[in-house]
Amino acid sequence: MLEVAGLTAGYGGPNVLEDVSLDVEAGELVGLLGANNAGKSTLINCISGVLRPRAGSIRFLGEDITRAKPSDIVSRGIVQVPEGRQVFPRMSVLDNLLLGGTTAVARPRRADRLEQVFTLFPRLKERRPQYAGTLSGGEQQMLAIGRAMMGGPKLLMLDEPSLGLSPLFVQTIFRALRELNAQGLTILLVEQNLNLTLSCAVRGVVLERGQVALAGTSATLRADPRTRQAYLGL
Amino acid sequence: MTELLIQTVVQGLLVGGGYALVALSLGLTYNVSGIINFAHGDFLTLAMYLALALQTAWALDPYVSTVITFPLLFVSGVALYWFLLRPVARSQLLMVIQLTLGVTFVLQNGILMVFGGQPVRVPSDWEASLLILGDSLFLRTPQVLAFAGSLLLALLLWIVLDHTETGRRIRAVHQNPRAAALMGIDVPRVRTLTFGVGIGIQAIAGALLIPGTPIEPGQGFRYTVIPLMALVMGGLSDFRGIYLAAILIGVTEALGTVFVSGTSGMIVPYALFVLVLLLRPQGLFRRA
Numbered sequence: 458m459l460e461v462a463g464l465t466a467g468y469g470g471p472n473v474l475e476d477v478s479l480d481v482e483a484g485e486l487v488g489l490l491g492a493n494n495a496g497k498s499t500l501i502n503c504i505s506g507v508l509r510p511r512a513g514s515i516r517f518l519g520e521d522i523t524r525a526k527p528s529d530i531v532s533r534g535i536v537q538v539p540e541g542r543q544v545f546p547r548m549s550v551l552d553n554l555l556l557g558g559t560t561a562v563a564r565p566r567r568a569d570r571l572e573q574v575f576t577l578f579p580r581l582k583e584r585r586p587q588y589a590g591t592l593s594g595g596e597q598q599m600l601a602i603g604r605a606m607m608g609g610p611k612l613l614m615l616d617e618p619s620l621g622l623s624p625l626f627v628q629t630i631f632r633a634l635r636e637l638n639a640q641g642l643t644i645l646l647v648e649q650n651l652n653l654t655l656s657c658a659v660r661g662v663v664l665e666r667g668q669v670a671l672a673g674t675s676a677t678l679r680a681d682p683r684t685r686q687a688y689l690g691l
Numbered sequence: 692m693t694e695l696l697i698q699t700v701v702q703g704l705l706v707g708g709g710y711a712l713v714a715l716s717l718g719l720t721y722n723v724s725g726i727i728n729f730a731h732g733d734f735l736t737l738a739m740y741l742a743l744a745l746q747t748a749w750a751l752d753p754y755v756s757t758v759i760t761f762p763l764l765f766v767s768g769v770a771l772y773w774f775l776l777r778p779v780a781r782s783q784l785l786m787v788i789q790l791t792l793g794v795t796f797v798l799q800n801g802i803l804m805v806f807g808g809q810p811v812r813v814p815s816d817w818e819a820s821l822l823i824l825g826d827s828l829f830l831r832t833p834q835v836l837a838f839a840g841s842l843l844l845a846l847l848l849w850i851v852l853d854h855t856e857t858g859r860r861i862r863a864v865h866q867n868p869r870a871a872a873l874m875g876i877d878v879p880r881v882r883t884l885t886f887g888v889g890i891g892i893q894a895i896a897g898a899l900l901i902p903g904t905p906i907e908p909g910q911g912f913r914y915t916v917i918p919l920m921a922l923v924m925g926g927l928s929d930f931r932g933i934y935l936a937a938i939l940i941g942v943t944e945a946l947g948t949v950f951v952s953g954t955s956g957m958i959v960p961y962a963l964f965v966l967v968l969l970l971r972p973q974g975l976f977r978r979a
Contacts, residue, residue, distance in 0.1 A: 507872055531875030543870035545863055556863050559856065560875035608875060 458483040464513035473499045474667045486644040488658035495664040497647045505537045506530045534611030542601040546590030557607030574603040595626030614645045699949045707941020708838030712896040714918035714937040720889035730794035732914030738897030743813045753898040760894035768890025802908040815902040833902035840899045924967045926974015
Protein backbone atom coordinates (compact mmCIF):
# COMPACT_ATOMS: atom_id res chain seq x y z
CA MET A 458 0.00 0.00 0.00
CA LEU A 459 2.72 2.47 1.03
CA GLU A 460 6.21 2.08 -0.37
CA VAL A 461 8.97 4.36 0.82
CA ALA A 462 12.28 3.83 -0.95
CA GLY A 463 15.67 5.37 -0.29
CA LEU A 464 14.28 8.44 1.43
CA THR A 465 16.75 11.13 2.45
CA ALA A 466 15.59 14.33 4.11
CA GLY A 467 16.60 17.17 6.40
CA TYR A 468 15.79 20.71 7.51
CA GLY A 469 18.41 22.94 5.95
CA GLY A 470 21.26 21.29 7.89
CA PRO A 471 22.62 17.75 7.65
CA ASN A 472 20.45 14.81 6.69
CA VAL A 473 18.01 13.77 9.40
CA LEU A 474 16.91 10.75 7.40
CA GLU A 475 19.27 8.79 5.22
CA ASP A 476 18.26 6.19 2.69
CA VAL A 477 15.23 4.94 4.59
CA SER A 478 12.97 2.33 3.02
CA LEU A 479 9.73 1.10 4.50
CA ASP A 480 6.67 -0.76 3.24
CA VAL A 481 3.23 -0.89 4.76
CA GLU A 482 0.71 -3.45 3.49
CA ALA A 483 -3.03 -2.88 3.49
CA GLY A 484 -4.62 -3.75 6.81
CA GLU A 485 -1.39 -3.77 8.79
CA LEU A 486 -0.57 -1.89 11.95
CA VAL A 487 3.11 -1.08 11.68
CA GLY A 488 5.07 0.46 14.51
CA LEU A 489 7.75 3.02 13.67
CA LEU A 490 10.06 2.99 16.65
CA GLY A 491 13.16 4.79 17.79
CA ALA A 492 14.59 7.22 20.31
CA ASN A 493 14.16 10.98 20.16
CA ASN A 494 15.69 12.53 17.03
CA ALA A 495 15.81 9.18 15.28
CA GLY A 496 13.90 10.73 12.37
CA LYS A 497 10.47 9.21 12.92
CA SER A 498 8.51 12.45 12.64
CA THR A 499 10.66 13.56 9.72
CA LEU A 500 9.70 10.40 7.89
CA ILE A 501 5.97 10.79 8.33
CA ASN A 502 6.16 14.51 7.56
CA CYS A 503 7.74 13.58 4.23
CA ILE A 504 4.93 11.11 3.63
CA SER A 505 2.37 13.82 4.46
CA GLY A 506 4.07 16.17 2.04
CA VAL A 507 4.77 18.93 4.58
CA LEU A 508 8.50 18.30 4.18
CA ARG A 509 10.17 17.82 0.78
CA PRO A 510 12.59 14.88 0.77
CA ARG A 511 16.06 15.40 -0.74
CA ALA A 512 16.10 12.03 -2.44
CA GLY A 513 14.10 8.85 -2.68
CA SER A 514 10.50 8.12 -3.52
CA ILE A 515 7.16 7.58 -1.82
CA ARG A 516 4.45 5.58 -3.55
CA PHE A 517 0.90 5.10 -2.31
CA LEU A 518 -1.55 2.65 -3.88
CA GLY A 519 0.82 2.31 -6.81
CA GLU A 520 1.13 6.03 -7.54
CA ASP A 521 4.09 8.29 -6.94
CA ILE A 522 3.30 10.95 -4.32
CA THR A 523 6.85 12.12 -3.54
CA ARG A 524 6.23 15.68 -4.70
CA ALA A 525 2.48 15.86 -4.15
CA LYS A 526 0.95 18.73 -2.14
CA PRO A 527 -0.15 17.97 1.46
CA SER A 528 -3.78 18.67 0.52
CA ASP A 529 -3.53 16.22 -2.39
CA ILE A 530 -2.04 13.54 -0.15
CA VAL A 531 -4.89 13.89 2.35
CA SER A 532 -7.40 13.57 -0.50
CA ARG A 533 -5.66 10.39 -1.61
CA GLY A 534 -6.24 8.90 1.84
CA ILE A 535 -3.13 9.43 3.97
CA VAL A 536 -4.00 11.37 7.10
CA GLN A 537 -1.61 12.26 9.90
CA VAL A 538 -2.38 12.78 13.58
CA PRO A 539 0.47 15.15 14.41
CA GLU A 540 2.63 15.09 17.49
CA GLY A 541 1.29 17.28 20.26
CA ARG A 542 -2.23 16.84 18.83
CA GLN A 543 -2.35 20.29 17.18
CA VAL A 544 -6.07 20.80 17.59
CA PHE A 545 -7.51 24.22 16.68
CA PRO A 546 -7.73 25.65 20.20
CA ARG A 547 -10.23 28.46 19.69
CA MET A 548 -12.72 26.38 17.76
CA SER A 549 -15.38 24.03 19.02
CA VAL A 550 -14.85 20.29 19.12
CA LEU A 551 -17.46 19.99 16.40
CA ASP A 552 -15.69 22.56 14.18
CA ASN A 553 -12.42 20.69 14.66
CA LEU A 554 -14.06 17.47 13.56
CA LEU A 555 -15.76 19.10 10.58
CA LEU A 556 -12.39 20.51 9.47
CA GLY A 557 -11.03 16.98 9.42
CA GLY A 558 -13.51 16.25 6.65
CA THR A 559 -13.13 19.48 4.70
CA THR A 560 -11.61 18.04 1.51
CA ALA A 561 -13.86 17.71 -1.52
CA VAL A 562 -13.71 13.90 -1.34
CA ALA A 563 -14.55 13.75 2.38
CA ARG A 564 -17.29 16.37 2.59
CA PRO A 565 -20.21 14.35 1.21
CA ARG A 566 -19.66 11.69 3.89
CA ARG A 567 -19.16 14.01 6.84
CA ALA A 568 -22.43 13.29 8.62
CA ASP A 569 -21.88 9.50 8.61
CA ARG A 570 -18.31 9.78 9.74
CA LEU A 571 -19.22 12.16 12.53
CA GLU A 572 -21.51 9.46 13.93
CA GLN A 573 -18.72 6.90 13.64
CA VAL A 574 -16.30 9.15 15.50
CA PHE A 575 -18.86 9.76 18.26
CA THR A 576 -19.34 5.99 18.58
CA LEU A 577 -15.58 5.52 18.86
CA PHE A 578 -15.15 8.36 21.36
CA PRO A 579 -18.47 9.12 23.11
CA ARG A 580 -16.64 11.73 25.18
CA LEU A 581 -16.28 13.93 22.11
CA LYS A 582 -20.02 13.95 21.62
CA GLU A 583 -20.50 15.36 25.12
CA ARG A 584 -17.85 18.01 24.49
CA ARG A 585 -19.14 19.04 21.05
CA PRO A 586 -19.74 22.78 21.68
CA GLN A 587 -16.66 23.27 23.86
CA TYR A 588 -13.49 25.02 22.64
CA ALA A 589 -10.87 22.38 21.82
CA GLY A 590 -8.32 24.34 23.85
CA THR A 591 -10.30 23.67 27.03
CA LEU A 592 -10.12 19.88 26.68
CA SER A 593 -7.72 17.73 28.71
CA GLY A 594 -4.69 16.28 26.94
CA GLY A 595 -6.33 12.88 26.57
CA GLU A 596 -9.51 14.38 25.17
CA GLN A 597 -7.48 16.45 22.74
CA GLN A 598 -5.76 13.29 21.56
CA MET A 599 -9.17 11.68 21.00
CA LEU A 600 -10.19 14.78 19.10
CA ALA A 601 -7.03 14.69 16.97
CA ILE A 602 -7.69 11.06 16.06
CA GLY A 603 -11.38 11.67 15.48
CA ARG A 604 -10.54 14.69 13.31
CA ALA A 605 -8.20 12.56 11.21
CA MET A 606 -10.87 9.86 10.86
CA MET A 607 -13.24 12.48 9.45
CA GLY A 608 -11.02 12.61 6.36
CA GLY A 609 -11.79 8.94 5.68
CA PRO A 610 -8.16 7.78 5.72
CA LYS A 611 -6.98 4.61 4.01
CA LEU A 612 -3.71 4.97 5.91
CA LEU A 613 -3.70 6.63 9.32
CA MET A 614 -0.34 7.85 10.63
CA LEU A 615 -0.04 8.79 14.28
CA ASP A 616 2.88 10.68 15.77
CA GLU A 617 3.43 9.83 19.44
CA PRO A 618 -0.21 9.57 20.47
CA SER A 619 0.70 8.47 24.01
CA LEU A 620 2.95 11.46 24.69
CA GLY A 621 2.05 13.23 27.92
CA LEU A 622 -1.12 11.25 28.57
CA SER A 623 -2.19 9.52 31.77
CA PRO A 624 -2.02 5.70 31.65
CA LEU A 625 -5.81 5.54 31.59
CA PHE A 626 -6.05 7.69 28.47
CA VAL A 627 -3.18 5.81 26.84
CA GLN A 628 -5.26 2.65 27.24
CA THR A 629 -8.34 4.29 25.75
CA ILE A 630 -6.37 5.59 22.78
CA PHE A 631 -4.67 2.27 22.06
CA ARG A 632 -7.94 0.37 22.45
CA ALA A 633 -9.43 2.66 19.82
CA LEU A 634 -6.45 2.12 17.51
CA ARG A 635 -6.75 -1.67 17.83
CA GLU A 636 -10.45 -1.41 17.11
CA LEU A 637 -9.89 0.72 14.00
CA ASN A 638 -7.20 -1.67 12.81
CA ALA A 639 -9.52 -4.64 13.39
CA GLN A 640 -12.08 -2.89 11.18
CA GLY A 641 -9.50 -2.93 8.40
CA LEU A 642 -7.77 0.46 8.73
CA THR A 643 -4.07 0.50 7.90
CA ILE A 644 -2.07 2.26 10.59
CA LEU A 645 1.50 3.54 10.81
CA LEU A 646 2.17 4.24 14.46
CA VAL A 647 5.14 6.36 15.51
CA GLU A 648 5.90 5.75 19.15
CA GLN A 649 8.57 5.90 21.77
CA ASN A 650 6.64 3.53 23.98
CA LEU A 651 8.21 0.28 22.85
CA ASN A 652 6.22 -2.39 24.69
CA LEU A 653 2.88 -0.75 24.10
CA THR A 654 3.54 -0.43 20.37
CA LEU A 655 4.84 -3.96 19.92
CA SER A 656 1.81 -5.27 21.79
CA CYS A 657 -0.55 -4.09 19.07
CA ALA A 658 1.62 -3.86 15.95
CA VAL A 659 2.22 -6.85 13.66
CA ARG A 660 5.53 -5.45 12.54
CA GLY A 661 7.94 -2.83 13.60
CA VAL A 662 10.68 -0.75 12.06
CA VAL A 663 13.32 0.72 14.34
CA LEU A 664 15.02 3.92 13.26
CA GLU A 665 18.36 4.94 14.68
CA ARG A 666 20.05 8.24 13.76
CA GLY A 667 18.00 8.54 10.60
CA GLN A 668 18.53 5.03 9.33
CA VAL A 669 16.64 1.78 9.58
CA ALA A 670 18.46 -0.16 12.28
CA LEU A 671 16.11 -3.12 12.56
CA ALA A 672 12.87 -4.37 11.09
CA GLY A 673 10.75 -7.43 11.68
CA THR A 674 7.71 -8.86 13.39
CA SER A 675 6.85 -7.62 16.84
CA ALA A 676 7.93 -10.92 18.37
CA THR A 677 11.42 -10.84 16.84
CA LEU A 678 11.91 -7.19 17.74
CA ARG A 679 10.87 -7.82 21.30
CA ALA A 680 13.37 -10.67 21.57
CA ASP A 681 16.24 -8.83 19.88
CA PRO A 682 18.51 -6.98 22.34
CA ARG A 683 19.47 -4.51 19.61
CA THR A 684 15.97 -3.03 19.76
CA ARG A 685 16.61 -1.73 23.22
CA GLN A 686 20.14 -0.67 22.34
CA ALA A 687 18.77 1.45 19.50
CA TYR A 688 16.63 3.24 22.04
CA LEU A 689 19.45 3.89 24.42
CA GLY A 690 21.62 5.11 21.54
CA LEU A 691 24.34 2.57 22.23
CA MET B 692 -23.36 73.07 23.31
CA THR B 693 -25.28 69.80 23.46
CA GLU B 694 -26.13 70.20 19.81
CA LEU B 695 -22.48 70.64 18.96
CA LEU B 696 -21.59 67.63 21.09
CA ILE B 697 -24.17 65.42 19.39
CA GLN B 698 -23.16 66.64 15.96
CA THR B 699 -19.50 65.96 16.77
CA VAL B 700 -20.11 62.46 18.16
CA VAL B 701 -22.25 61.52 15.17
CA GLN B 702 -19.65 62.91 12.82
CA GLY B 703 -17.01 60.86 14.67
CA LEU B 704 -19.12 57.72 14.40
CA LEU B 705 -19.37 58.18 10.65
CA VAL B 706 -15.65 58.82 10.22
CA GLY B 707 -14.99 55.82 12.46
CA GLY B 708 -17.12 53.70 10.18
CA GLY B 709 -14.76 54.64 7.36
CA TYR B 710 -11.75 53.63 9.44
CA ALA B 711 -13.52 50.39 10.34
CA LEU B 712 -13.83 49.46 6.68
CA VAL B 713 -10.09 49.69 6.22
CA ALA B 714 -9.30 48.18 9.63
CA LEU B 715 -11.46 45.10 9.03
CA SER B 716 -9.79 44.35 5.73
CA LEU B 717 -6.39 44.92 7.31
CA GLY B 718 -7.43 42.50 10.07
CA LEU B 719 -8.49 39.93 7.51
CA THR B 720 -5.17 40.03 5.64
CA TYR B 721 -3.17 40.09 8.87
CA ASN B 722 -4.95 37.17 10.47
CA VAL B 723 -4.78 34.85 7.51
CA SER B 724 -1.17 35.60 6.58
CA GLY B 725 0.41 36.72 9.86
CA ILE B 726 1.85 39.68 7.96
CA ILE B 727 1.13 43.33 8.72
CA ASN B 728 0.91 44.92 5.32
CA PHE B 729 2.17 48.47 5.66
CA ALA B 730 1.06 49.17 2.10
CA HIS B 731 -2.57 48.44 3.01
CA GLY B 732 -3.55 52.11 3.02
CA ASP B 733 -1.80 52.69 -0.28
CA PHE B 734 -4.05 50.15 -1.92
CA LEU B 735 -6.91 52.34 -0.74
CA THR B 736 -5.22 55.27 -2.46
CA LEU B 737 -4.75 53.15 -5.56
CA ALA B 738 -8.45 52.22 -5.51
CA MET B 739 -9.40 55.88 -5.20
CA TYR B 740 -7.20 56.96 -8.10
CA LEU B 741 -8.55 54.13 -10.22
CA ALA B 742 -12.04 55.42 -9.42
CA LEU B 743 -10.86 58.88 -10.45
CA ALA B 744 -9.49 57.57 -13.74
CA LEU B 745 -12.71 55.71 -14.49
CA GLN B 746 -14.73 58.80 -13.62
CA THR B 747 -12.60 60.92 -15.94
CA ALA B 748 -12.59 58.42 -18.79
CA TRP B 749 -16.10 57.04 -18.79
CA ALA B 750 -17.93 59.30 -16.29
CA LEU B 751 -18.53 56.33 -14.01
CA ASP B 752 -19.68 57.17 -10.50
CA PRO B 753 -17.17 55.78 -7.93
CA TYR B 754 -19.94 53.63 -6.43
CA VAL B 755 -20.55 52.05 -9.82
CA SER B 756 -16.92 51.62 -10.79
CA THR B 757 -16.30 49.22 -7.87
CA VAL B 758 -17.41 46.45 -10.21
CA ILE B 759 -14.18 47.20 -12.09
CA THR B 760 -11.91 48.29 -9.22
CA PHE B 761 -12.77 45.37 -6.91
CA PRO B 762 -11.48 42.68 -9.31
CA LEU B 763 -8.41 44.81 -10.09
CA LEU B 764 -7.54 45.24 -6.42
CA PHE B 765 -8.30 41.59 -5.72
CA VAL B 766 -5.85 40.54 -8.43
CA SER B 767 -3.16 42.92 -7.19
CA GLY B 768 -3.63 41.57 -3.64
CA VAL B 769 -3.31 38.01 -4.92
CA ALA B 770 -0.19 38.95 -6.88
CA LEU B 771 1.31 40.81 -3.92
CA TYR B 772 0.89 37.84 -1.63
CA TRP B 773 1.84 35.12 -4.09
CA PHE B 774 4.88 36.71 -5.71
CA LEU B 775 6.28 38.96 -2.98
CA LEU B 776 5.07 38.01 0.49
CA ARG B 777 4.73 34.23 0.29
CA PRO B 778 8.38 33.68 -0.66
CA VAL B 779 9.61 35.72 2.33
CA ALA B 780 6.86 34.80 4.78
CA ARG B 781 9.21 32.58 6.74
CA SER B 782 12.05 35.06 6.95
CA GLN B 783 12.56 37.59 9.67
CA LEU B 784 9.72 39.87 10.62
CA LEU B 785 11.73 43.00 9.81
CA MET B 786 12.40 41.80 6.29
CA VAL B 787 8.71 41.28 5.63
CA ILE B 788 7.89 44.71 7.06
CA GLN B 789 10.56 46.32 4.90
CA LEU B 790 9.14 44.60 1.87
CA THR B 791 5.63 45.94 2.49
CA LEU B 792 7.14 49.39 3.16
CA GLY B 793 8.89 49.05 -0.18
CA VAL B 794 5.53 48.37 -1.81
CA THR B 795 4.30 51.59 -0.18
CA PHE B 796 6.97 53.62 -1.95
CA VAL B 797 6.34 51.92 -5.27
CA LEU B 798 2.61 52.58 -5.07
CA GLN B 799 2.90 56.16 -3.79
CA ASN B 800 5.45 57.17 -6.38
CA GLY B 801 3.72 55.26 -9.12
CA ILE B 802 0.52 57.19 -8.41
CA LEU B 803 2.53 60.41 -8.21
CA MET B 804 4.04 59.74 -11.63
CA VAL B 805 0.71 59.05 -13.29
CA PHE B 806 -1.61 61.49 -11.57
CA GLY B 807 0.69 64.18 -10.17
CA GLY B 808 0.91 65.45 -6.60
CA GLN B 809 -1.95 67.93 -6.48
CA PRO B 810 -4.82 66.93 -4.18
CA VAL B 811 -7.88 66.22 -6.32
CA ARG B 812 -11.53 65.67 -5.69
CA VAL B 813 -13.41 62.95 -7.45
CA PRO B 814 -16.73 64.45 -8.39
CA SER B 815 -19.68 62.35 -7.38
CA ASP B 816 -23.41 62.85 -7.70
CA TRP B 817 -23.68 62.25 -3.96
CA GLU B 818 -21.02 64.68 -2.88
CA ALA B 819 -23.23 67.53 -1.74
CA SER B 820 -26.17 65.48 -0.60
CA LEU B 821 -27.19 65.98 3.03
CA LEU B 822 -29.44 64.11 5.39
CA ILE B 823 -31.05 66.34 7.98
CA LEU B 824 -32.31 64.73 11.15
CA GLY B 825 -34.50 66.78 13.47
CA ASP B 826 -33.73 70.46 13.08
CA SER B 827 -30.06 70.60 13.83
CA LEU B 828 -28.32 67.35 12.91
CA PHE B 829 -26.71 67.45 9.50
CA LEU B 830 -25.27 64.28 8.02
CA ARG B 831 -23.48 63.96 4.73
CA THR B 832 -25.18 61.17 2.80
CA PRO B 833 -21.92 59.59 1.53
CA GLN B 834 -20.67 59.31 5.10
CA VAL B 835 -23.89 57.65 6.20
CA LEU B 836 -23.50 55.24 3.30
CA ALA B 837 -19.89 54.54 4.28
CA PHE B 838 -20.98 53.84 7.84
CA ALA B 839 -23.74 51.52 6.64
CA GLY B 840 -21.20 49.87 4.35
CA SER B 841 -18.87 49.24 7.26
CA LEU B 842 -21.67 47.63 9.28
CA LEU B 843 -22.61 45.50 6.31
CA LEU B 844 -19.01 44.45 5.78
CA ALA B 845 -18.65 43.54 9.47
CA LEU B 846 -21.83 41.48 9.25
CA LEU B 847 -20.68 39.79 6.07
CA LEU B 848 -17.27 38.96 7.54
CA TRP B 849 -18.94 37.52 10.62
CA ILE B 850 -21.27 35.35 8.55
CA VAL B 851 -18.51 34.10 6.27
CA LEU B 852 -15.91 33.51 8.97
CA ASP B 853 -18.20 31.95 11.57
CA HIS B 854 -20.82 30.18 9.52
CA THR B 855 -19.35 28.88 6.27
CA GLU B 856 -16.90 26.16 5.33
CA THR B 857 -14.61 28.75 3.73
CA GLY B 858 -14.59 30.71 6.98
CA ARG B 859 -13.87 27.60 9.00
CA ARG B 860 -10.87 26.93 6.77
CA ILE B 861 -9.64 30.50 7.09
CA ARG B 862 -9.88 30.26 10.87
CA ALA B 863 -8.04 26.93 10.80
CA VAL B 864 -5.22 28.45 8.75
CA HIS B 865 -5.06 31.36 11.20
CA GLN B 866 -5.02 29.19 14.33
CA ASN B 867 -2.67 26.44 13.19
CA PRO B 868 -1.44 26.47 9.58
CA ARG B 869 0.46 23.20 9.94
CA ALA B 870 -2.54 21.32 11.27
CA ALA B 871 -4.69 22.93 8.58
CA ALA B 872 -2.34 21.56 5.92
CA LEU B 873 -2.56 18.12 7.51
CA MET B 874 -6.36 18.31 7.25
CA GLY B 875 -6.04 18.67 3.49
CA ILE B 876 -6.50 22.44 3.37
CA ASP B 877 -4.40 24.07 0.66
CA VAL B 878 -2.88 26.67 2.98
CA PRO B 879 -1.03 28.83 0.41
CA ARG B 880 -4.21 28.98 -1.67
CA VAL B 881 -6.42 30.01 1.26
CA ARG B 882 -3.88 32.63 2.30
CA THR B 883 -3.50 34.05 -1.19
CA LEU B 884 -7.22 34.26 -1.95
CA THR B 885 -8.10 35.71 1.44
CA PHE B 886 -5.32 38.26 1.11
CA GLY B 887 -6.73 39.14 -2.30
CA VAL B 888 -10.20 39.64 -0.85
CA GLY B 889 -8.74 41.81 1.93
CA ILE B 890 -7.10 44.08 -0.64
CA GLY B 891 -10.19 43.89 -2.84
CA ILE B 892 -12.32 45.29 -0.01
CA GLN B 893 -10.16 48.43 -0.30
CA ALA B 894 -11.91 49.10 -3.61
CA ILE B 895 -15.25 49.18 -1.81
CA ALA B 896 -13.79 51.24 1.04
CA GLY B 897 -12.29 53.61 -1.52
CA ALA B 898 -15.61 54.15 -3.26
CA LEU B 899 -17.39 54.74 0.03
CA LEU B 900 -14.79 57.19 1.34
CA ILE B 901 -14.19 59.14 -1.86
CA PRO B 902 -17.16 61.53 -2.16
CA GLY B 903 -16.21 64.95 -0.89
CA THR B 904 -12.74 63.93 0.23
CA PRO B 905 -9.73 65.30 -1.59
CA ILE B 906 -7.23 62.59 -2.41
CA GLU B 907 -3.47 62.81 -2.80
CA PRO B 908 -0.79 60.19 -3.47
CA GLY B 909 0.80 60.37 -0.01
CA GLN B 910 -2.34 59.80 2.03
CA GLY B 911 -1.91 56.02 2.24
CA PHE B 912 0.19 55.93 5.36
CA ARG B 913 -2.55 57.58 7.38
CA TYR B 914 -4.94 54.87 6.18
CA THR B 915 -2.49 52.24 7.36
CA VAL B 916 -1.60 53.74 10.73
CA ILE B 917 -5.10 54.47 12.00
CA PRO B 918 -6.52 51.05 11.04
CA LEU B 919 -3.41 49.46 12.51
CA MET B 920 -4.16 51.25 15.78
CA ALA B 921 -7.69 49.89 15.63
CA LEU B 922 -6.33 46.43 14.94
CA VAL B 923 -4.02 46.52 17.95
CA MET B 924 -6.59 48.13 20.24
CA GLY B 925 -9.21 45.63 19.20
CA GLY B 926 -7.01 42.68 19.95
CA LEU B 927 -5.63 41.63 16.51
CA SER B 928 -7.97 38.76 15.75
CA ASP B 929 -11.16 39.96 17.42
CA PHE B 930 -13.13 41.53 14.57
CA ARG B 931 -15.78 42.94 16.87
CA GLY B 932 -13.03 44.58 18.90
CA ILE B 933 -11.35 45.97 15.77
CA TYR B 934 -14.64 47.44 14.59
CA LEU B 935 -15.43 49.12 17.88
CA ALA B 936 -11.86 50.39 18.25
CA ALA B 937 -12.07 52.01 14.80
CA ILE B 938 -15.33 53.71 15.77
CA LEU B 939 -13.78 54.85 19.04
CA ILE B 940 -10.82 56.37 17.19
CA GLY B 941 -13.21 58.22 14.88
CA VAL B 942 -15.20 59.62 17.79
CA THR B 943 -12.19 60.69 19.87
CA GLU B 944 -10.63 62.26 16.80
CA ALA B 945 -13.78 64.29 16.15
CA LEU B 946 -14.10 65.29 19.80
CA GLY B 947 -10.44 66.22 19.94
CA THR B 948 -10.61 68.31 16.80
CA VAL B 949 -13.68 70.22 17.94
CA PHE B 950 -13.10 70.62 21.66
CA VAL B 951 -9.32 70.70 22.07
CA SER B 952 -7.63 73.80 20.75
CA GLY B 953 -5.85 73.76 17.45
CA THR B 954 -3.98 70.82 16.02
CA SER B 955 -3.30 69.28 19.42
CA GLY B 956 -6.80 67.82 19.20
CA MET B 957 -5.44 65.30 16.75
CA ILE B 958 -3.42 63.83 19.62
CA VAL B 959 -6.51 62.60 21.43
CA PRO B 960 -6.97 59.28 19.58
CA TYR B 961 -3.27 58.52 19.96
CA ALA B 962 -3.47 59.23 23.68
CA LEU B 963 -6.39 56.81 23.83
CA PHE B 964 -4.26 54.26 22.00
CA VAL B 965 -1.43 54.57 24.51
CA LEU B 966 -3.94 54.28 27.35
CA VAL B 967 -5.43 51.10 25.91
CA LEU B 968 -1.97 49.61 25.42
CA LEU B 969 -1.13 50.37 29.02
CA LEU B 970 -4.35 49.15 30.58
CA ARG B 971 -5.65 46.47 28.23
CA PRO B 972 -2.72 45.23 26.14
CA GLN B 973 -4.65 42.10 25.14
CA GLY B 974 -7.23 44.25 23.32
CA LEU B 975 -10.29 46.19 24.36
CA PHE B 976 -12.75 43.33 24.67
CA ARG B 977 -10.55 40.29 24.85
CA ARG B 978 -10.12 38.27 27.97
CA ALA B 979 -6.49 38.09 28.97
